[in-house]
Structures are given as C-alpha cells and as structure tokens.
Amino acid sequence: MKHNEKYLDALINNDSDIILEIYTKFYPKIASFVLSNKGGSEDAQDIFQDALMYLIYVYQEKSIQINSFEAYLFTICKNNWRRRLKDKKEWVTKEGIYPLADKTTKTSLFILEQQREELYTKNFAKLSENCKDVLTLYFNTMNYSDLLDAFSYNSIDVARHRVFKCRKKLIQLIKGDKNYHTLKE
Amino acid sequence: MNSSEEHTSQKKIDSYLNNTMSTSDRLLFEKEMKNNADLKEDVLLQKSISEVIFNHHVPHIEDSSRDQELAIIKKTLEKEAYQKYNRNIEKAASIYSGKSKKRKFFYFGSIAATVLVFIAVLLFPNEASFETLYAEYSNWDELTSYVEQSESQDEFPKGELLYKEKKYAEAIQFFETYIKDTDTTLYAAGLMYLGASYFKEGDYEKAIETYDVLIHSDSYDNSKGYWYQLLIYLKQKDESKVKATIQIILSDQNNYKYNTVLEMEKDL
Structure with a gap:
C-alpha cells in the first residue's frame, strides 16, 4: 500500500498507531512553521487537526488522488495559517463584523475556502506564463499604467484588453472544471 | 454579449468590486445582479478569485450559493x-x-x-499513584480458568497450565496457534491469555496489539481488552494513555470493570 493511502485509510479506520505516526512524522514541521509565523502551539494544533479533517473530507466525499501526503498536508496547513493571519488582522480592524463561530462551522469554512483555493490555483497554473504575470501584476497594483512599463504595451487600452483576455480565460477554465460544479451543487 | 458589451460589463464589475462606484450606480448594479443570475455568478466568482488567489479584501456581498455550500459541508461534518x-x-x-x-x-x-x-x-505527580493503582488493581493471576468449561477435546487447558506455571514463552507459542482457529468458543479467552503472556514476558507492544484484536472482535468479552490495556499503561506510567483508556471504559457502563475504573478515576 502506498504511504498516502496508508495514512488516509488510518484516519478513516481509526488506526490509532498510524494516526500517532502522522503526528510524530509531520506535526513538528507544521508546528515550527506556525511558531515562526506569529502563531502559538494551540494554533499549530488547531491547524493540523483541521488539515487532517480536510483530508478525510476530500478523500471520502470527493475521492481525490494525493501524490504526496506530506507535501499536501503542509500546503493545506500553510494556506490555513495564512488565511487565519489575514482574518485576525481583519478582526482587529473590523471588530464585531465576524460573529464567533463554533468549531464545526470554523472547520466547514476552512474546508470550503481550501477547496476553492485548490480549484482556482490549479486553473491559474494552466494559464500562459504571460497571462499569469499580467494578472499577478494587475491584481497587486490594480493599475493598468504599471503594466505599460512592465510589458511595453503601447497604450492603457492594450493593457486593459490583455487583462480582460487573461481574466476571461481564467474564468472559463474555472467554470469548465468539474470541481466548480461540484462546489456549486 | 459582444466584445464591447463584455468590456463594459467587466468595467462595471471592477468598479463594483473595487468599491469605486457611486452609491446610486451601486444600487442600480445590485438591482441588475438580482435580475441576472449569470452576472451575479460572475461577480461572485471574480470576488472569490480576487480574495483567494490575490489575497484582496473585497467588500461583503450576499452569496447564497456559498452559504449553501457551507451548510452542506457543515451537515457532513456533523454526521x-x-x-x-x-x-x-x-x-x-x-x-x-x-x-x-x-x-x-x-x-x-x-x-x-x-x-x-x-x-x-x-x-508527573501521578506516577507514584500509577504504581499504587497498578499494585492494587492488577489481576493477571486471576484470569478466568476455562479448565472446567472447555470441551473435552479442546486443547485450551494445556495453554492455561503453561501460563499458570509461568512458562510464558511456551504459553505465547501455544496461544498464537490456538487463536488461529477463530471458530473456537474460547477465542476471546485465548487472546486474553496470549496478551497476558506477552505482558509477563515484557513485550508490552505485542500485549497491547493482542488486546486491540480482542477489542475489535465480536466477542461478548471484548471490553476486557480495554481493562488489560489500562493495566499495561499503568505499568508503563503512560499518563495520557491511562487517561484516554479510562475515558473509553467510562463511556459505556457495560464495559468490563466500569465501577472499578470509576473508583480509579477518583483516586487519580
């Protein structure tokens, strides 16, 4: 049995020794990442547990194939921690907007956002290198004139047209992905 | 929609998401979205992409499809x-x-x-009390005797005798073979003696594994597996596993030694 399946099956079949092995092998790396990025050990534990629940969810409900359990687990944890940091910042500036949610709601929200992130990044990666650069620069600056210098376009209209084309392509790819419809069902 | 209309629509979406629309235009645009499901889908998708890939903060827009997705996931997690x-x-x-x-x-x-x-x-203030508890409750020498109960042709008493004579290595050999015949009525008892023999030989890992098999068997006595695992964890002074196993035993009043473990928990 492949390692990936071994770990996923253990999570589903409650093989306590293997689940403990998952902690022993992978948790220290996640904890070290969270602790060195403004987090505490409780955050690390929370992030890690959410990631394991996410893996169970997509394995059970979406039958996904995982190439590397470790790499995937680490990416999920990193994404979740980045999002939480962003939310924390927004809580500070917009206190009161976000109601306190119970643990299941928080985990559900994380699963939803992680699924969307995977859908978008997977399709973003399918764009041409030029489109990726154009969109990244545009969304970072929200300014067409910055694209003139970077890509030697003749006019704002050309830059605007290029952003329009690339964005349209990305939207088409996402809408054409079978997971987009699963997410919407 | 032709290319020029698409451009115009995209401009509107941009200014809506970037919050650069005037209040009256914004209200008009929101009305348009209410009547045009495709437009609303595009706006929500672009908002989501902008937030997720490019990490932008976009003003809140009511999104019933997202709420529905969330409700589905939540319902699954509540199963x-x-x-x-x-x-x-x-x-x-x-x-x-x-x-x-x-x-x-x-x-x-x-x-x-x-x-x-x-x-x-x-x-670890509990370690001393673990020793006391182990000494007080361990009952390895009181494993149920099946000499009277086993059928005349059953070999079980031979293994039981080996255990009682403290010939644990031989008992392990005997019971490993014995439990392979899972049809026997004394299958669970065989596992109990096998686990105990491993424990007495100092192979705690194997003993715990054996009791795991007992726990997952459909034997009437399967909860005895938790009790013997608890004794092993007490012996090992493994605080977290002692606590976790106590919680398991106390989760069902029908579990073997439920009342004893209740007392034990108070002592801890």
Whole structure:
C-alpha cells in the first residue's frame, strides 16, 4: 500500500498507531512553521487537526488522488495559517463584523475556502506564463499604467484588453472544471 | 454579449468590486445582479478569485450559493462518522502531546539523576499513584480458568497450565496457534491469555496489539481488552494513555470493570 493511502485509510479506520505516526512524522514541521509565523502551539494544533479533517473530507466525499501526503498536508496547513493571519488582522480592524463561530462551522469554512483555493490555483497554473504575470501584476497594483512599463504595451487600452483576455480565460477554465460544479451543487 | 458589451460589463464589475462606484450606480448594479443570475455568478466568482488567489479584501456581498455550500459541508461534518474521525484525531493529538512533553523532559537526561527524580516528582505527580493503582488493581493471576468449561477435546487447558506455571514463552507459542482457529468458543479467552503472556514476558507492544484484536472482535468479552490495556499503561506510567483508556471504559457502563475504573478515576 502506498504511504498516502496508508495514512488516509488510518484516519478513516481509526488506526490509532498510524494516526500517532502522522503526528510524530509531520506535526513538528507544521508546528515550527506556525511558531515562526506569529502563531502559538494551540494554533499549530488547531491547524493540523483541521488539515487532517480536510483530508478525510476530500478523500471520502470527493475521492481525490494525493501524490504526496506530506507535501499536501503542509500546503493545506500553510494556506490555513495564512488565511487565519489575514482574518485576525481583519478582526482587529473590523471588530464585531465576524460573529464567533463554533468549531464545526470554523472547520466547514476552512474546508470550503481550501477547496476553492485548490480549484482556482490549479486553473491559474494552466494559464500562459504571460497571462499569469499580467494578472499577478494587475491584481497587486490594480493599475493598468504599471503594466505599460512592465510589458511595453503601447497604450492603457492594450493593457486593459490583455487583462480582460487573461481574466476571461481564467474564468472559463474555472467554470469548465468539474470541481466548480461540484462546489456549486 | 459582444466584445464591447463584455468590456463594459467587466468595467462595471471592477468598479463594483473595487468599491469605486457611486452609491446610486451601486444600487442600480445590485438591482441588475438580482435580475441576472449569470452576472451575479460572475461577480461572485471574480470576488472569490480576487480574495483567494490575490489575497484582496473585497467588500461583503450576499452569496447564497456559498452559504449553501457551507451548510452542506457543515451537515457532513456533523454526521456521526465525522464526529468519530474528529475524536480519533483529538485522541492522537492528546497522546502525542503527552509523549512529546515527556521527550522534551528526557532531553535533559544528562542532568544528575537526583535532579531528574526531583523534576519527575514535580512534573508527573501521578506516577507514584500509577504504581499504587497498578499494585492494587492488577489481576493477571486471576484470569478466568476455562479448565472446567472447555470441551473435552479442546486443547485450551494445556495453554492455561503453561501460563499458570509461568512458562510464558511456551504459553505465547501455544496461544498464537490456538487463536488461529477463530471458530473456537474460547477465542476471546485465548487472546486474553496470549496478551497476558506477552505482558509477563515484557513485550508490552505485542500485549497491547493482542488486546486491540480482542477489542475489535465480536466477542461478548471484548471490553476486557480495554481493562488489560489500562493495566499495561499503568505499568508503563503512560499518563495520557491511562487517561484516554479510562475515558473509553467510562463511556459505556457495560464495559468490563466500569465501577472499578470509576473508583480509579477518583483516586487519580
């Protein structure tokens, strides 16, 4: 049995020794990442547990194939921690907007956002290198004139047209992905 | 929609998402979205992409499809199976965190032994009581005798005798073979004696494994597996596993030694 399946099956079949092995092998790396990025050990534990629940969810409900359990687990944890940091910042500036949610709601929200992130990044990666650069620069600056210098376009209209084309392509790819419809069902 | 209309529509979406629309235009645009499901889908998708890939903060827009998705996921997570997965993960986290604390503790192993003992008393006040509890409750020598109950052609008494004569290695050999015949009425008893023999030989890992088999069997006596595992964890002074196993036993009043474990928990 492949390692990936071994770990996923253990999570589903409650093989306590293997689940403990998952902690022993992978948790220290996640904890070290969270602790060195403004987090505490409780955050690390929370992030890690959410990631394991996410893996169970997509394995059970979406039958996904995982190439590397470790790499995937680490990416999920990193994404979740980045999002939480962003939310924390927004809580500070917009206190009161976000109601306190119970643990299941928080985990559900994380699963939803992680699924969307995977859908978008997977399709973003399918764009041409030029489109990726154009969109990244545009969304970072929200300014067409910055694209003139970077890509030697003749006019704002050309830059605007290029952003329009690339964005349209990305939207088409996402809408054409079978997971987009699963997410919407 | 032709290309020029598409451009115009995109401009509107941009200014709506970037919050640069005038209030009246905004109200008009929101009205348009209400009547045009495709437009609303595009706006929500672009908002989501902008937030997720490019990390932008976009003003809140009512999104019923997102709320529905969230409700579906939440409903799935509330199912008993998922609640169980969650409990299993939490249990592993608690065992891991206990072990990890102990590992950190033993990192300072080079410090003089007397200091270690002193710290151990401070950090693990339960260890002394684990020893007391183990001494008080361990019942390895009181395993049920099946000599009278077994059928005349059954070999079981031979193994039981080996165990009672403290010939544990031979008992292990006997019961390993015995339990392969899972049709026997004394299958669970065989596992109990096999686990006990491993324990007496000092192979705690194998003993725990054997009791896991008993726990997962459909035997009427399967909860005895938890009790013997608890004794082993007490012997090993494994605080987190002792606590976790106590919780398992106390989760069902029909479990073997439920009342004893209730008393034990109070002592801890």
